Amino acid sequence: MPPNVNDHDSTLLDTKKEELPKLIAPQADDWKFKISYPTVVVFIYFHLSAIYGLYLCFTSAHWATMIHGLIFLEAGLIGILAGAHRYWSHRSFKAKLPLQIILIIFQSIGGQYTAYNWAKDHRNHHKHADTDADPHNSTRGLFFSHIGWLLVQKHPEYKRRAARIDISDLKNDKLLTFQYKHGFAFIFTLAYFIPTLLPMLLWGETFVNAFHVNILRTILSQNYTSLVNSFAHAYGKRPYDKNVRATDNMLCHTLTTGEGFHNYHHVFPWDYRSAELGTKFNTPAAFIDFFAWIGWAYDLKTAEYSVVAKRALRCGDGTFKERELKNENDF
Template sequence: MTPNARDEGHIKDEACELLIAPQASPIKYEASYINIAMFAYFHVASVYGIYLAITEAKWATILLTIILYGAATLGTTAGAHRLWAHRTYKATLPLQILLMLLQCFACQYSIFHWARDHRLHHKFSDTDGDPHNATRGFFFSHIGWLLVKKHPEAKKRMRMLDVSDLKANKVVMFQKKYSTPFIGTICFILPTLFAMYFWNETFASAWHLTILRVLLSLHATFLVNSAAHAFGNKPYDKNITPSQNISVSLATLGEGYHNYHHVFPWDYRAAELGNNALNFTTLFIDFFAWLGWAYDLKAVGNEVIAKRVERTGDGTNLWGWGDKDMPKEHEEIAKVLCKGH
C-alpha cells in the first residue's frame, strides 16, 4: 500500500474498499434537531421521574419500572444483538415474537435499523464508516452520534451491507413497517396505563417513571459503544479499542465483555465464560435452548480462544487462572489440589 493510500485512510480488500482506524478526520457536524429535542425532554422528564420515585410513586410502579428495564435489555441483547445482528443462534417463531416485543420496550428504533447499524459498527469499527466511531471521543460514541446526521462515509458503507436475512424475516419486517405506533404503544402507553389502571398510580408518576426507565436503558446500551471502547482490559486483542468492562456487563446483562465480542462476534455467549451471573443474557438464551425454542447456538472452542489470547492478547485475564498477576503461591496451591483428584 502506498503512503498516499494510507493517508487517505483506505486499504483495498477483495470484497470492497475498507477504512482503517483511526479515521477521525475533522468534519462539520450536521445537527439532528428532532433527536436533540427528544433527548433533552427525556433527560428533563427523567429528573422529575427520580423526584416522583422518591416522593410519591407507588412501590408497584417502581417494581414495574425495574422489570421492564430488564425486559427491554433482554430484547436488545438476546434479540436485536445476538440473534438478529450476529445470527449467533436460531430462534423459533414464538421466541422471535417474544424478543421482538421485549425489544419494543427499549425504544431503540426497530430491530431492522438496530441490527443494520450494529453490523456497520463491526464491519468498520472505529472508522468513519462506524456510526458511533469511538475515535471521535467518549461523548460522540456514547450519545453524540445520535444528535447529528450520519457521517457520509457511514451512509456510503451502509449501502454495501447485506441485510437480506433481515428483510426476509417477517417478524422483523412487521415491526419495521409499524415501528412508530407499535413501539410507541408498547414502550410508553401500555406501561403508563397499566400502572394507572391496576393500582391507581397517578399519570405523572406512571409516565415519568416510564421515561426514566427508557432513558436508563438507552444509556446502558450507549455504554457499550463508549465506556467499553475506552476502559478495561484487552485479553484477546490489544490492537483494537473494545475492552472488557465489568460495570458495563452489569448494566447490560452481559454485553460488557467487548474485547472478546469483537474478536469472536459469532459466539452466542458474547464472552468466554458465558454461564455466569454477569451474563444473564446467556442464561436467558440457554433457558430457551433447554425449552427447544433456541437452537444452533454457536460458540468458540477453548483451544481457539487460548491461541488468540497468546497471539494478540495484552497479557491480562479477567477470568482468574493464567492472569499475569496471579501469585505464585496460588498456582502451587492449585497444582496440589489438582494432584489430589
C-alpha cells in the same frame, strides 16, 4: 471456527488495503457535524423527564410502579441484547417463531428503534469498527460514541459502506419487516403507552408518576446499552486482541447484565454468550439457555476454549488467564 459464521462478523473484511487510511484515520475537516435539532430537543426533554421520574421515585411514586419499571427495564434489555444484538445482528443462535415474537415484543419495549435499524447499524459497527463508517465511531470521543451519534446525521462514509453490507436476511425476515413497517405503533404502544397505563389501571398510580417513571426506565435502558459503545471502547482490558479497540469492562458488564466483555465479543462475535464468563452473570445468555432447554432456541454458537486461549496468548494484552477445565462446558 464455528459453523455458519456470517461475513458481516469479520471487521473490515471487504475493505481494500489502499482504502484503510481513509477509514481508520478520519480527519476533522473532512466532515462537519450536522446536528438534528429536533432530536436534540427530544433527548433533552426525555433526560429531564427521567430526572424528574427519579425524583418521583423518592417522593410520591408507588413502590409497585418502581418494581414494574425494573421488570420492563429488564425485558427491554433482553429484547435488545438477546434479540436485536445476539439473534438478529449476529445470528448466534436460531429461534422458533414463538421465541422470535417474544424477542420482537421485548425489543420494542426497549424503545431503541426497530430491530431492523438496530441490527443494520450494529453490523456496520462490527464491519468497520472505530472508523468513519462506524455509526458510533469511538475515535470521535466519549460523548459522540455514547449518545452524540444519535443527535447528528450519519457520516457519508457510513452511508457508503452500509450500502455494501449484506442485510438480505434482515430484509427477508417477515417478522422483522412487519415491525419495521409499523415501527412507530410498535414502539409507542409497547415502550410508552402500555408501561404507563398498567400502573394506573392496576394500583391507581397517577399519570404523572407512571409516565415519568417509565421515561426514567427508557433512558436508563438507552444509557446502559450506550456504555458498550462508549466506555467499552475506551476503558478496560484487551485480553483477546490488543489491536481491537473494544475492551472488557466490568462496569458495563454489570449494568447491562451481560455485554461488558466487549473485546471478547469483537474477536468472537458469533458466540451467543458474548462474554468471557459464559453464562455467568449474563442475563441474555441465561435467557437463551432457558429457551434452548425448552426447545425454542437451538444451534447455539460458541467459540471453543482452545481457540479462545490461543488467540488471547497470541494477540492479547497479557491479562488473559488460562483456566484448567474439567470439560468444555465449564467455559
